[in-house]
Amino acid sequence: MVLNYIWIAFFLAGFGVALIRLMQGDLMIFSQVLSGIFDTAKTGFDISLGLVGVMSLWLGIMKIGENAGVIQLFARAISPFFSRIFPEVPKGHPAGGSMVMNFSANMLGLDNAATPLGLKAMKELQEINPQKDTASNAMIMFLVLNTAGITLIPTSVIAIRQTIAIDQHIVGFNAADIFLPTLIGTFISFVAGLVAVAWVQKIKLTSAPMLAFFGGFSALMAALWGWLHNYPAEQMSRYIGLLGSLVIMSIIVAFIAVGAWRRINVYESFVEGAKEGFGVAIQIIPYLVAILVAISVFRTTGGMDYVVGAIAWCVGAVGLPTDFVPALPVGLMKTLSGSGARGLMVDVMKTYGVDSFQGKLAAIIQGSTETTFYVLAVYFGSVNIKKTRYALTCGLIADMVGLVGAIVVGYWFFK
Template sequence: LGLDNAATPLGLKAMRELQELNPKKDTATDAMLMFLVLNASGLTLIPIGVMTYRAQMGAANPSDVFLPILIATFMATFVGLLALCIKQRINIFDRVILLWGLGLTAFVGGVFYYFSSLPEEKISSYSAFAANSILFTIIVIFIVAGFVKRINVYDAFIEGAKEGFKTAVMIIPYLVAILVAIGIFRASGAMDYIVEGFATVFGWLGIDTEFVGALPTALMKSLSGSGSRGMMVDAMSAYGVDSFVGRVACTVQGSTDTTFYILAVYFGSVGVRKTRYAVGYALLADVIGAISAITVSYFFFK
């Protein structure tokens, strides 16, 4: 639903359960790697956060990035899943994988077809209503499931809050490390040099470089969710909320999740130090998401 860190508690809980099945506690299992890559690719069905920022900055149609983000995030997740299946020698044509893959493709395709047939003014209201309904439904399902299983939901919530506090304390060193690295990267001016380098290379190749203004969002996305949001807002402020660069930045922001934050926090919470090939495949999903976001933005907004 594009609610950023709202997914973190559920992700940490899932990682702890995967760690219970791990025979080598300091080494990531194949299941953990699949879980991390799927999280890093960040499939976003309704980018409610991005649309909210666009609405706050006065966009004429805050939801005009909805369909481009849906395509870009689906491509990132699909490629990440496919690449990891090949790496882990998972049978892609296994019935369970095939049904889930085709089912997800059909669902995303159906959402795209439905919303593409709506007038622009209805996309925003319909998508916001769907996001709020899904979120409310999830909360109700938790309460109903607790009632059916005769679990005191309030007590379970309190216990979960206690565990969450312990987890927060445990992951502080990893958060400090990643935030310091991000600070050094931004303060050193490395990002400016990288963006200028991309602009020079693409200009030399004869490729339109108008999208380059959105690259800081793409580069920061893998490192910091708040940092990339700041870059997105900067792009909309500098170029205009309804400008091509502003829309590209928003599409990139919604295409994937924050790879290094997820790796540091999720693995750090269970004490996994040997992450194997998690970084490479998670960054592959990031790259595919960014390329897809830029490509579909040219298709929708140029």
């Protein structure tokens, strides 16, 4: 419903600005708006088709990992951490396994598998919920961490960047150079959400598994900082791209190798997952075209320039740099709509260039934040929860901290 109002507002506001420009003597404004609508509709369709191959490839590889048991092994590895932050869930309860599998799927880019697993976890958590119309502590922790979950591989963002780079005829472009910055951004958001909910629920974050998790990740980031911080931004970007490509390729090879070792039919598993990837890529066409067309109307008339200019003026007034402002609407939209934020990200990349600082920052923000309102509505609605308590507040805290963290990380790596 919120996205409906935003979509209408883009058209009405754009039309109003166009009328003002017409009265000021700009006789070509409506021709430009109409041309922009048709061009943008084609762009949205082309981008979606460009995703078909990449999404089919990646979900095919993920299906191999799932059938080979790699996803389940990963879930068991992180289960000690989850048992500490969900003390109300009895040991061995099915909800624990579903939650771990949901987070594992999100980390590995299995969006189509993560949602049904998450809904299954909510139904199992509802079984042990004493107040059926009120969100339990475990439900709130699960959903806040779900909206702020760590993304190991931002598959769709990388795929969109690669598609746009081809469209912009950029040779030698490495779409995976946002891998490490996005990972750090999602970790910041995850920690913010975890601390916010733990503070309300009075959960201690000093147990051995918790400290091992935070300490291990912090040590990894410190090691990477020690390696990269002495290099110029351009060289650092190349090394990050190399690291991202190496990690992703290693995961692909590992999944295939384990599948072969366990004697599953790797080829058929890949084809099964690839069919799902085709469906996912085709499914986003109407959503992407819809939001891109609305944004085109608002931008072509100059409405977007007024909004970005106003934000830039406010930021500049307090003495901060303003070159991140064009990417900021991506993070603000992401809390409301993933497809809307995706459209804004594409718009930034098309306007400033996919390899520009603004284009990279928009991609990092898209991969570091989540659709809080959508997730809470769908997951709570699936089990008829009416009283969500502090879930939205903690979710928005995680999102806003994650947005700020993504901007800082973007400056750290690419400026």
